[in-house]
Amino acid sequence: xxxxxxxxxxxxxxxxxxxxxxxxxxxxxxxxxxxxxxxxxxxxxxxxxxxxxxxxxxxxxxxxxxxxxxxxxxxxxxxxxxxxxxxxxxxxxxxxxxxxxxxxxxxxxxxxxxxxxxxxxxxxxxxxxxxxxxxxxxxxxxxxxxxxxxxxxxxxxxxxxxxxxxxxxxxxxxxxxxxxxxxxxxxxxxxxxxxxxxxxxxxxxxxxxxxxxxxxxxxxxxxxxxxxxxxxxxxxxxxxxxxxxxxxxxxxxxxxxxxxxxx
Numbered sequence: 001x002x003x004x005x006x007x008x009x010x011x012x013x014x015x016x017x018x019x020x021x022x023x024x025x026x027x028x029x030x031x032x033x034x035x036x037x038x039x040x041x042x043x044x045x046x047x048x049x050x051x052x053x054x055x056x057x058x059x060x061x062x063x064x065x066x067x068x069x070x071x072x073x074x075x076x077x078x079x080x081x082x083x084x085x086x087x088x089x090x091x092x093x094x095x096x097x098x099x100x101x102x103x104x105x106x107x108x109x110x111x112x113x114x115x116x117x118x119x120x121x122x123x124x125x126x127x128x129x130x131x132x133x134x135x136x137x138x139x140x141x142x143x144x145x146x147x148x149x150x151x152x153x154x155x156x157x158x159x160x161x162x163x164x165x166x167x168x169x170x171x172x173x174x175x176x177x178x179x180x181x182x183x184x185x186x187x188x189x190x191x192x193x194x195x196x197x198x199x200x201x202x203x204x205x206x207x208x209x210x211x212x213x214x215x216x217x218x219x220x221x222x223x224x225x226x227x228x229x230x231x232x233x234x235x236x237x238x239x240x241x242x243x244x245x246x247x248x249x250x251x252x253x254x255x256x257x258x259x260x261x262x263x
Contacts, residue, residue: 010030011026011030011101012026012027013026013105013108014026016080016239018058018059018061018082019057019220020220023083024082024108024112025061025080025081025082025083026080026105027078028045028060028080028081028086029041029045029078031086031090031101032044032045035093035095035098035101045079049079052088055224056223056229056230057229057230059082060079060080061079061080061230061231061232062077062078062079062231062232063077064076064231064232064234065077065234066234087102087105090105169246170245170247171244171245171250173197173245176250177190179250180257180258186261186262187261188261194216196260201219202218202228203215203216203243213239213240216243218230218243222249227245227248227249228243228244228249229243230243231244
């Protein structure tokens with residue numbers, strides 16, 4: 001059996017931001033190699049994600065890698081999974097390599113938990129955080145209730161937008177602004193669109209030029225609702241998140257955006 005030092009070299013664990021928290025993750029491409037899976041990496045990881053309903057930015061993050069080969073830019077996707085997701089996938093492989101990796105990830109979790117600092121004992125701060133959380137939950141509940149009552153009234157418009165965006169399942173803010181402007185004749189623009197979505201509470205405000213990379217990143221509740229997806233790009237200073245609008249998000253947000261810029 002491979003010793004602990006060898007497996008830690010082949011399956012290095014590193015912290016990444018998942019669901020706005022810094023958590024230990026592992027590169028699933030390296031897990032795929034470790035397990036000796038015969039199927040292609042992309043087929044294997046996508047199948048496992050689908051089979052076990054793993055969610056982007058909750059169980060894993062996607063990192064885009066660009067490489068040059070014979071004067072051609074090749075972009076690949078790496079999936080960095082939480083240790084919980086990695087353990088589950090290793091377990092379902094049902095082989096010695098999978099069992100060994102699972103035990104290793106359990107030990108990594110123990111180490112990570114020991115390194116976590118004690119929670120603040122400030123009672124006022126804890127209450128304030130609880131109030132903010134409950135307000136967000138209530139706002140989302142009311143929003144969902146309001147959307148449900150509008151379904152029949154908005155059906156013709158929804159059908160129009162559904163047809164419009166069905167061929168564009170995942171787009172950038174720039175492409176979305178161009179698409180809306182082209183189809184409706186309303187001048188929008190990428191910067192104006194992102195500013196409106198920040199002011200409307202869909203995107204984080206952050207600070208322009210901030211190193212935190214939180215500016216223009218979608219809030220988790222709207223990622224969970226299926227409006228946005230987050231992908232990460234490698235840069236010289238680290239990973240930079242990029243928010244994309246899903247087909248569902250394009251449909252749900254289109255009328256509100258067009259109405260705002262028509263005023």
